[in-house]
Amino acid sequence: MKQVDPGRNFADWREAARSLLESEVPPAEVIWERPGQGSLFGAAALAPPPGRASFKVPAEFVELARSAICHADPRRWALLYRILWRLVKGGEKHLLEIVSDPDIARARLLAKNVRREIHKMHAFVRFRKIGETDAGRERYVAWFEPDHEVIAAATPFFRDRFANMDWSIFSPKGCAHWIDNELKFTPGVATNPCDNPDELEEIWRTYYRSIFNPARLKEQMMKSEMPKRYWKNLPEASLIPELIESSCRRVDDMLVEPERGVRPAPNNRYLKGLQEMSAPFGDGTAPLERTPLADLSRMVDACRACPLWERATCAVFGRGPENARLMIVGEQPGDQEDLRGQPFVGPAGQFLDRALAEAKVDRASAYVTNAVKHFKWEPRGKLRLHKNPGRAEVEACKPWLLAELNTVGPAVLILLGGTAAASLLGPQVKVTQHRGLVAAPHLAAKVILTVHPSYLLRIPDPARKEEEYQRFVADLSLACEPG
Numbered sequence: 001m002k003q004v005d006p007g008r009n010f011a012d013w014r015e016a017a018r019s020l021l022e023s024e025v026p027p028a029e030v031i032w033e034r035p036g037q038g039s040l041f042g043a044a045a046l047a048p049p050p051g052r053a054s055f056k057v058p059a060e061f062v063e064l065a066r067s068a069i070c071h072a073d074p075r076r077w078a079l080l081y082r083i084l085w086r087l088v089k090g091g092e093k094h095l096l097e098i099v100s101d102p103d104i105a106r107a108r109l110l111a112k113n114v115r116r117e118i119h120k121m122h123a124f125v126r127f128r129k130i131g132e133t134d135a136g137r138e139r140y141v142a143w144f145e146p147d148h149e150v151i152a153a154a155t156p157f158f159r160d161r162f163a164n165m166d167w168s169i170f171s172p173k174g175c176a177h178w179i180d181n182e183l184k185f186t187p188g189v190a191t192n193p194c195d196n197p198d199e200l201e202e203i204w205r206t207y208y209r210s211i212f213n214p215a216r217l218k219e220q221m222m223k224s225e226m227p228k229r230y231w232k233n234l235p236e237a238s239l240i241p242e243l244i245e246s247s248c249r250r251v252d253d254m255l256v257e258p259e260r261g262v263r264p265a266p267n268n269r270y271l272k273g274l275q276e277m278s279a280p281f282g283d284g285t286a287p288l289e290r291t292p293l294a295d296l297s298r299m300v301d302a303c304r305a306c307p308l309w310e311r312a313t314c315a316v317f318g319r320g321p322e323n324a325r326l327m328i329v330g331e332q333p334g335d336q337e338d339l340r341g342q343p344f345v346g347p348a349g350q351f352l353d354r355a356l357a358e359a360k361v362d363r364a365s366a367y368v369t370n371a372v373k374h375f376k377w378e379p380r381g382k383l384r385l386h387k388n389p390g391r392a393e394v395e396a397c398k399p400w401l402l403a404e405l406n407t408v409g410p411a412v413l414i415l416l417g418g419t420a421a422a423s424l425l426g427p428q429v430k431v432t433q434h435r436g437l438v439a440a441p442h443l444a445a446k447v448i449l450t451v452h453p454s455y456l457l458r459i460p461d462p463a464r465k466e467e468e469y470q471r472f473v474a475d476l477s478l479a480c481e482p483g
Helices: 010-022 059-068 076-088 102-124 151-161 199-211 219-225 228-233 235-254 268-278 293-301 335-340 347-358 391-408 417-425 453-457 462-480
Strands: 002-004 030-032 128-132 138-143 166-170 175-179 182-186 326-330 366-370 377-380 383-386 412-416 436-438 446-450
Touching: 002 010, 010 059, 010 076, 030 076, 059 076, 059 102, 076 102, 102 151, 151 166, 151 175, 151 182, 293 391, 326 391, 326 417, 335 347, 335 383, 347 453, 347 462, 366 391, 391 417, 412 417, 412 462, 417 446, 436 462, 446 462, 453 462
Parallel strands: 002 030, 138 166, 326 366, 326 412, 412 446
Antiparallel strands: 128 138, 166 175, 175 182, 377 383, 436 446
């Protein structure tokens, strides 16, 4: 067995690991320990053979190792050397792509924890002014208590942003100093040498008090993003208990506008009439009450008929003139629509605008809406990816779409995609089979069924995409033809 000192950073460990590889020492015969840790084995000298060998490793491994090496786990050096051995000596060239491999999964978790710790350091370090140098440069100090050895990795952030002042960041894991435009690192210190408050603390408290929004208070999420262990070093943290306690009262004070008596959902008679209206050649011939769109919009905001409202930012109601000749119905809001509260303002909406312009259709004079009023999505990292609404969700939103249709009373109705078709024409109607003019006089004098613009955006072949786009423009052009 060989006891090997991993050193203090990635460069030290890389040099030691390289010597072990050159000496062909397998991972099972290496104990990674810093001097003074009391190993049962004596330290072994690493004397690589003359003429250094050349090893090639993926750049992804180097990046992974740079992060994971900063973790506090004492097994990290052995873990990384084991992965390195498998890549170089074991011939496992695609090892890093096997995310289910225990070694790879563990290394990625260590790297993730380190990146999070660096982010926390960037967010929670607070400098205090302690004076000025003889050259007139302001001098600042800060204290931070990281779980991992991230001082060296996180410090360039502060060097780039505070290059015009001298500062030191002290921590038990190491200290960083930017003095006279030179960055230096020294061993860590056990206690905080920065206990004297200054006027900057009151500035931080004033700033934090001004940005604290009680209406957006999510206490558990706040504690997750700003763990309580950091509070003692944040001047603004002393305000948090008071702000949380008073948040309910402040929300009540902001809601001074009197309630407007909005109806939460259509009554039974109205809903029954709307459902009859949707039945082809049904009995829904009696005139229904036309509810103003503004009232319908507020009613949709209060709708809880399906679970989609729980994860959406808001309900996205239709936009356009109440007496529009043309009504366009899509599927559901997307990410941008959900954030902005307007239909067809994202990539598909921009594509639709272009096609309408080529078809000589004025979108500003059209009423544009969706069959489903809330954004259905699934997380993919930091993204929210569109997910098709289910049959139950389409049916839950159908009364609102019918109410819009009843109020607007368009002469021409354009249905974009299968969801809009299923909502108003029934699931048996397919875009691929019934595209073009559809006989549905109970909905509008002229009903046009075509594809959704998002379908065109997903076509990878440029030639086919252009061909399908021209068909789409031709479908939209039917709205301008007489009859």
